[in-house]
Amino acid sequence: MAEFLLPKLGADMSRGRLVEWVKKPGERIARGEVIAVIETDKANVEVEAFASGTLERVLVEPGDEWLPVGTPLAVIGAAAGTAAAPRAAEQPAPRPEAAPAAQGRARATEAPPKLPPATAAPSPTNAPASRALTPPAPPIAEGARLRVSPVARRRAAELGVDLAALPGTGPHGRIVLADVEAAARAAVEERQPERPAPAAPLTAAEQAQEKRARVRAAIAAAMARAKREIPHYYLGTTIDLTRALAWLAAYNAERPVAERMLYGVLLLKAVAAALREHPELNGFWREGRAELADAVHLGVAISLRGGGLVAPALHDADKLALPELMRRLQDLVTRARAGSLRSSEMTDATVTVTSLGERGVEAVYGVIYPPQLALVGFGKVVTRPWVADGRVAPREVVTATLSADHRASDGHRGALFLDALDRLLQEPESL
Amino acid sequence: MALGRAAVRRAGEDVTLAAYGASVHKALAAADALAAEQIDAEVLDLRTLRPLDVGALVASVAKTHRAVVIDEMWRTGSFAGEIAAILMEQAFDQLDAPVARVASAEVPMPYAKPLEDAALPSAEGIAAAARALF
Numbered sequence: 422m423a424e425f426l427l428p429k430l431g432a433d434m435s436r437g438r439l440v441e442w443v444k445k446p447g448e449r450i451a452r453g454e455v456i457a458v459i460e461t462d463k464a465n466v467e468v469e470a471f472a473s474g475t476l477e478r479v480l481v482e483p484g485d486e487w488l489p490v491g492t493p494l495a496v497i498g499a500a501a502g503t504a505a506a507p508r509a510a511e512q513p514a515p516r517p518e519a520a521p522a523a524q525g526r527a528r529a530t531e532a533p534p535k536l537p538p539a540t541a542a543p544s545p546t547n548a549p550a551s552r553a554l555t556p557p558a559p560p561i562a563e564g565a566r567l568r569v570s571p572v573a574r575r576r577a578a579e580l581g582v583d584l585a586a587l588p589g590t591g592p593h594g595r596i597v598l599a600d601v602e603a604a605a606r607a608a609v610e611e612r613q614p615e616r617p618a619p620a621a622p623l624t625a626a627e628q629a630q631e632k633r634a635r636v637r638a639a640i641a642a643a644m645a646r647a648k649r650e651i652p653h654y655y656l657g658t659t660i661d662l663t664r665a666l667a668w669l670a671a672y673n674a675e676r677p678v679a680e681r682m683l684y685g686v687l688l689l690k691a692v693a694a695a696l697r698e699h700p701e702l703n704g705f706w707r708e709g710r711a712e713l714a715d716a717v718h719l720g721v722a723i724s725l726r727g728g729g730l731v732a733p734a735l736h737d738a739d740k741l742a743l744p745e746l747m748r749r750l751q752d753l754v755t756r757a758r759a760g761s762l763r764s765s766e767m768t769d770a771t772v773t774v775t776s777l778g779e780r781g782v783e784a785v786y787g788v789i790y791p792p793q794l795a796l797v798g799f800g801k802v803v804t805r806p807w808v809a810d811g812r813v814a815p816r817e818v819v820t821a822t823l824s825a826d827h828r829a830s831d832g833h834r835g836a837l838f839l840d841a842l843d844r845l846l847q848e849p850e851s852l
Numbered sequence: 853m854a855l856g857r858a859a860v861r862r863a864g865e866d867v868t869l870a871a872y873g874a875s876v877h878k879a880l881a882a883a884d885a886l887a888a889e890q891i892d893a894e895v896l897d898l899r900t901l902r903p904l905d906v907g908a909l910v911a912s913v914a915k916t917h918r919a920v921v922i923d924e925m926w927r928t929g930s931f932a933g934e935i936a937a938i939l940m941e942q943a944f945d946q947l948d949a950p951v952a953r954v955a956s957a958e959v960p961m962p963y964a965k966p967l968e969d970a971a972l973p974s975a976e977g978i979a980a981a982a983r984a985l986f
Contacts, residue, residue, distance in 0.1 A: 570948040
């Protein structure tokens with residue numbers, strides 16, 4: 422049996438509102454199926470089940486209440502057909518919680534728990550106020566292993582709580598489940614100092630304004646964290662796109678309008694292929710170290726009509742053929758603007774790609790979306806005088822930029838990445 | 853009675869007291885004592901050891917995150933050790949504290965009643981073992 426918790430769909434999400442249960446109690450659920458629709462500060466997201474099983478009961482009904490990340494929403498039972506299920510059926514357990522549950526293994530939506538670096542010694546002064554009644558934990562010596570109970574470690578990974586900064590209140594100063602949950606609650610309360618008073622019904626204009634304010638607050642939290650924690654370095658290079666655009670024009674000329682590709686797809690594919698060659702830029706920074714991702718999931722920055730932006734993931738962009746990538750991109754943009762993204766799309770992106778070329782900008786030096794390691798930006802495609810073989814000729818060029826986390830990679834590596842991007846875009850037919 | 857089916861004799865949220873035989877009554881007494889201290893203990897009567905109701909043990913610990921296993925055998929080589937090992941193997945990520953064992957003193961069982969009581973697990977000993985987990 423596993424609790425289905427309100428997932429954290431991106432670094433800027435601290436709370437969510439349950440819009441709708443897509444599955445009803447008693448229904449079978451396969452891993453990856455949409456189970457509920459959650460409203461975040463930015464968008465409505467279709468949340469996928471992280472484990473197969475049966476939706477046993479829902480703990481929260483759809484409503485207007487904002488729930489902190491990590492709130493249990495439902496109980497998912499062991500998948501029918503496993504050894505535990507028939508036994509549970511033939512003889513009712515004394516309490517629902519006591520049913521055999523070995524198969525209902527919860528899989529956290531975040532990465533599996535990793536040992537945090539045991540360097541930061543928590544001082545009693547920075548302990549949350551809510552823990553004032555319990556004695557402060559003995560300071561942990563530099564380099565000592567943190568004492569954390571297994572369930573506390575797992576829950577901290579689920580809730581995104583930093584164990585190194587927590588006081589432990591268990592025996593021997595061990596960090597226990599209650600400490601992690603108290604810290605998560607304190608963090609949520611800190612972010613929402615007061616609950617909005619139930620006022621008179623808002624007008625449509627006020628609601629739109631409030632929605633915009635929430636979108637800005639969510640973006641503000643993520644971007645402030647990025648600039649506070651991530652030592653960015655920025656590189657830029659101008660790439661000659663003449664060959665790529667000529668190839669694309671020839672490709673599109675042979676096809677009906679519906680199958681034509683945008684040059685942006687070439688850029689995305691080239692970024693994905695270049696990341697394969699330079700994996701140091703593809704992944705996440707978690708608990709003091711870089712976790713490189715095996716797959717390349719490009720987060721595509723999409724501006725929303727009401728303001729703000731989202732960067733949902735194009736999964737396995739490096740493995741998709743160009744026409745398929747084009748279809749997926751169109752689908753993603755349509756759904757992002759309609760507000761029907763999947764939870765995996767909100768959390769899986771391993772690197773973000775942004776383009777402001779359509780707005781006439783020549784170069785974008787973006788802010789990395791934590792916990793990602795890099796962001797690739799493209800400006801406007803312009804015709805410029807270009808010197809090749811000692812002669813000046815007009816060429817179509819674009820400025821590609823890289824913002825990268827200096828903790829995970831160095832400028833040299835970033836330069837090699839941009840060089841690979843340039844090289845790949847000179848051979849569009851092999852993309 | 854179904855073999856291999858444990859019974860929850862008292863439902864609780866904070867710690868699982870797993871026992872069998874006469875120890876179940878001591879575990880219930882310990883749970884009463886713990887309730888006075890705001891520790892809500894669940895008493896699981898294992899009923900049969902082989903087959904053992906591993907599912908009920910794991911489900912209970914998944915709820916309480918702490919376990920005390922009570923066994924009248926000598927501590928070394930006792931069945932309590934087997935249960936502790938199973939919980940470690942199958943419920944590791946649910947544990948908030950090490951699994952505690954309460955077993956008999958490792959002496960030949962004394963004949964005199966006061967000494968026999970002192971050698972066997974007691975309600976006070978079970979409560980103390982549970983308290984030490986918090």
